[in-house]
Amino acid sequence: MHLTEIASPPCVLSLVNLSIWLQSDDKPALPLIENLTLHLHSGEVLGVVGRSGAAKTTLMLSLLGLLPQSFVLTAQSATFAGASLPIDKQGDEAAFLSLRGRGIGYIFQEPKAAFNPLHTVAKSFDELYRQLGLPKKQRKQDMLHWLRLVRLPNPEQFLHRYVHELSGGEARRISIAQVLALRPRLVIADEPTGALDSQLTDEILALLTDLCRQNDTALILVSHDLPSVMTHCDQLLALARTDDNCHHAIGTVQDLSNHAIVRQLLAVDYGTPTTPSINNTEQAVLELQQVAVGYRRFWWGIKQVLSGIDLQLQRGQIIGMMGASGIGKSTLAKAVLQLDNRLKVSGLVLIEGKNPHRLGAGSLRQLRRRVQLVMQEVKASLNPDLTILDSLLEAIAANDNQEPTSELALIDELLALCGLSKQLLCRYPDELSGGECQRICLVRALLARPSVLILDEPTAMLDRISIAKLLDLLKNINQQYGTAMFIISHDKAMLEAICHKIMALD
Incomplete structure (x- = not known):
């Protein structure tokens, strides 16, 4: 009787002692990843988790040579499908051209x-x-x-x-x-469920893992949604980083279930809403009455998206809005501020008693400063050619009421309030994580001292610890400045923890 040896699946990705540093002209190199070793085989699913800014996306982009020249990479060995992976040639299009797409497929954040x-x-x-x-x-x-x-x-x-x-x-x-x-050998999914409701999140993760296992495709799931990832992956890579140190742990889900960063991410409590200080005799800062929104479609007429929307947002109040993906939540936010000329809006829209749809261009610009929208695609709303400091100073320059002498002091105050380091000010948007960009956009919005903040999926790129801190921050802003907030999100638990009222779009 002969025993038949079962062949193990082929190794798709192998990294041995990979290290990544971020270089700066005037400062020592900052370690982001140090001596990371991992092996991923066909049909396996690797979950990559950690706090926002822990270099999860940086690690993934390095596999396709998409990091800027300011990053330095070294490794004892790096291979993909048995061939050498030229990770030290970041930005060299020719070196990575054959890998991108059919070799490694990347679902961007x-x-x-x-x-x-x-x-x-x-x-x-x-x-x-x-x-x-x-x-x-x-x-x-x-x-x-x-x-x-x-x-x-x-x-x-x-x-x-x-x-x-x-x-x-x-x-x-x-x-x-x-x-x-493209049927790649390896799929990297960077926050694949960031803008999806909970039901669709489960469906998409199950779909990705099932398709990859059926086709012997390796899959890397990068996500802040730790509970969902843990149910679908074979291995787990946990990354953690402070300002001057970084470490990682890799193993099965069972091995890492008691790891410090994993325990912290699972044990987060979002808290409860604060009591709103609302004066019902005051005029609402944002009011919608029977608002309908549709898209102009040239000779096809108007395609109706929303109808019958009523809303009264008082100073100091926080209202949330939920609804399925594609139902029109972001469209409503753009319609309120007239940010899309293709939108046809009917009904009554009032911002601090003024109808933005009846104002001239100059008056509309002034009114928009009172209502700040933090968009869902945060990196796309930052100028890639400006440093973070220049982007923030640009926002201050647009506010005629801001005293120039207090510019840097105000920026420092808001950075501290949002839990951001001043070291980020000299960086460009592509050198920041999604979560860091999210908070920078919030800082930029707050520089205008608005009466209303509209936040479109503000927690989609944040880990659970960062979400809890952001909610505490928004509650403090709401209480300290009386800033009204309109929050659009799929995260029901988050909305219930901060909102005084939640609307649902069907």
Whole structure:
């Protein structure tokens, strides 16, 4: 009798003693990852977790050579599918060209930034299929196949849309479909469920893991949603970093369930809402009466998105809004401030008693300063050619009432309030994590001393510890300045912890 040895699945990614540093002209190199060793095989799922700013995305981008020249990488060895991985050649397009897409597929943290704004969804798929050599007559059928798999309702209607016509959740699902359509050996999903409701989060994670296991594709799930990731991955990599130190731990989910950072992320309590100091005799700072919003579609008329929206937001009050992905929550925020000329708005909109839709350009600009919108795609709202300090000073310059002598003092105060280091001021947006960008955009909004803050998915890129700190921060701002807030989110637990009232869009 002979025993048959079962062959282990082939190793797709192997890193031995990988280290990453961030260089600066006037400061010592900052260690982000030190001596990391991991091995990932076909069909395996690796979960990567940690606090915002722990270098999770930096590690993933390094595998495709997408880090700026300010990053320095070394490794004893780095291989992908048995071939050398040139991680020390960051920014060298030729070195990584054969890897991107068909070798390693990357689902980006901000999916809209990965789309060409001049291309429709169908055109974006065509660019991918050209790489595969897929005949044109088969392309539409394959597009619809993948769009159905990611649970897009009536997928054919999305083929002729541009990225600005997609919600955050729709763009995320389409980006997942396009990456999977290339059938890569390794899929890196960076916050794949960041703008999705809880039901869709479970569906997408199950879909990703099932498809990858069926096709012997390795999968790396980078996420702040630790409970969801733990139920789907075979291995867990926990990253942690302070200003001058970094460490990591890797093992099975059971091995790491008692690790310090894992315990901290699971044990977070968001708290309860503060008591609002509302004076009902005062005029509402934001009021909507029977508001309807639709998109102008040239000769096709108006495509209705929302109707019958009523809202009264008083000074000092926090109201949340929930609803399925693509239902029109972000569209409502843009409609209130007239940020999209394609939107047709009917009904009554009042900001501090003034109707923005009846104001001239100059008066509208003045009124918009009173209502600050922190958008869902935070990195896209920062100028990539400006340092963080320049972006913040630009926001102050737009506020005529701000005294120049207090500029830096105010920035320091708000950075401390948001738990951010002053070291970030000399960096550019692509050198920050998603969570750091999220809080920088909040600082920039607060520099205007607004009466209303509209926050679109403010916690989508934050870990549970950072969410709890952000909620405490927003509560303090609300109590200290009486700032009213309108928060759009899929995170029901977060909304229940801070909002005095929650609206649901059906």
